[in-house]
Amino acid sequence: MSVESTTLKAYAEHPRTPEYGALRFGTLTPALEKAPEDGTYFLNMGPQHPSMHGVLRLLLRLDGEMVVHCEPVIGYSHRAHEKMAERGIFAQFLPNPSRMDYLGGMIYNVGYCQAVERAFSIEVPERARVLRTLCCELNRISSHLLWFGTFLLDLGAFTPFLLAFQDREKILDILDSASGSRLTYCYASFGGLTLDIPDDFAARTRQYIKEQREAFHTYHELVTGNVIFQQRCEGVGVFSKDTVLSYGMTGPNARASGIAYDVRKAEPYGFYPELDFEVPTREEGDCLARYFVRFEEMEQSLRMVEQCLDRLPDGPVGPKKPLVRVKPKPGEYYHCVESPRGQFGMFIVADKNPEPWRIKARTPSFSNLSAMAEMLEGTMVADTIAILGSIDIVMPEIDR
């Protein structure tokens, strides 16, 4: 009796019940529920909205065009990836990471493999190590290109979006020729790669690098020098160093605020220790700084791809027989990689069973989005969209 009534009471008091107005707004905090007497009004943006990057929902309190208060609502593309990991052996989770962040699929896929390899001491042949890094960097460029396109689309320019997609297409074709898939890769497996690259891979990639460098020139001529673009970005959405550190922002967003943290340098993994590259940083922390940081990163990535191609050794790309059943050592393991959006970490808890006991993914967009909500207060609606576009979130990676 007592248990039952407690449960019912908890249900009745749960903020998602209609009594709390959940049918209309979801859970409203006092800042949003304020009576409209002060002239402000409530605006629900998303999850179906052209520039919410998937299914983000922003609850906004607006004063005319100014944002007074903002609350992001997440969870619309929650697919229980972490729970899925516990339901199968380690190898059965291989296709999942690339579906968390569909723009950095290769990096997530490789990151998971490296986490497992590092935890259970699995050897990776040299050729696979170089190739993984190469494909990850290509993937990073394709992710940043898509960001460039959608960011400009959010600012109202349509043409850069298509130009960026045409160039991104070339990367997708190259990665397709190697891995067999275009977006949600499952190329790496424990102990190496599933397939070797085709013969024309190197030639195609070099050709692409050449074309991409020319294309960057076009982008800069079309977009970077544009007065409207600079006015829309300069001084908009400034993240201070303190904000970045307190919210745990990583990746290009942190580097645009002057924090030179890059997992590839800080905790080197894969082939990165042997590559010559720089970590571009900016001090301003505004949308323009994030724009420049990402562009410089793409140029660094092109350099890295070239170096990988030059130093690609011969040999096997993986174990002769695919390593399906890894032998886990009980313990807790953490491995992180630099995804296009920041630090992506895999926390693995293993017992002696072939299934992971728990897998927790540390995804960068979650921290980046959390910091954004505070940032939006006092900006205009148009800035809201610009800032959201500039921090480059991927919703399935937040919701998982």
Added chain:
Amino acid sequence: MTSLLETLEGTLGAWATNLLLGFVILAGLITVNAMFMVWFERKVAGWVQGRLGPMEHGPQGTLQTLLDVIKLLGKESIIPDSVDRKVFLLAPVVAFLPALALLSLLPYDANMTMTDVESGLLLIFAFGGVSLMGIFMGAWSSNNKFALLGGMRAVSQNIAYELPLLLSAMAVVLCAGSLNLGDIVAAQTGADGLWFIFLQPVALGIYLIAATAETNRAPFDIPEAESELVAGFHTEYTGMGFAVFFLAEYTYMFIVCGVGATLFLGGGDGPVLPGPVWFLLKVYFLLFLMVMARWTYPRLRFDQLMNLAWKFLIPLSLINLLATAAILKLV
């Protein structure tokens, strides 16, 4: 054809026949222009973006818009429950109807103005202001916050840009000494006539910027900024309601470019080809510039847009007007 006209004149009288004829011609112009412009815009967009644009229906996709129109006609017009029904239904009509009056005021050639009035230019700006009412009615009656935001933006933007538009046109009026569009063209043609683009280049620049803003075109399309306001003032419109707003937008583009061609490019003036052809060529050249701007620039923010009008374009056009007046007085 002649016998048909004679029969019509016999039954209706000359005045009614002219009215009917003019109406049919203008309606045809509006439809053909809109259909051509949609195709033209998509082709230019394709060209700018390194792709083909519509290719499937007809040679080079020329029939694409015709089929789009048929599709739009077949769409169900959804009227949401919470809208103010009368205003909601009236809004597209109010937005579109002034276009008919405006088209009849344009001088397509020396003696080809359907409604030749002394203060033609004034009438054009007056009627142009009416269409704003339609946009705001649609935004207000939709009972949608995105639409309302779009409507608010449209009103403040149109009021701000009406001033530089008028002031830059006034500089031309001073040069020509008349508000009659036919007289303005006449002042630019003839033996010692010079197109006003050479006398008033600053006014032309201001006019083009203000006209783009006045027609809510990118980079000034903040009333319908799709990445911010979904579809802005026409968020709740479907099917033909949306199509009429769309038609109005393309017709107003034609009109502002027609006025631009009249004021600055000598209207129907040009060698070899007949006047109306020259006029249309000039109009579509200006339209091409507008289309190119749309596919090149990002969108301005609301406050930047206002700053551009109030702090830059209006003072500049005032200075231009005063300078023109002073020079005309002295010379």
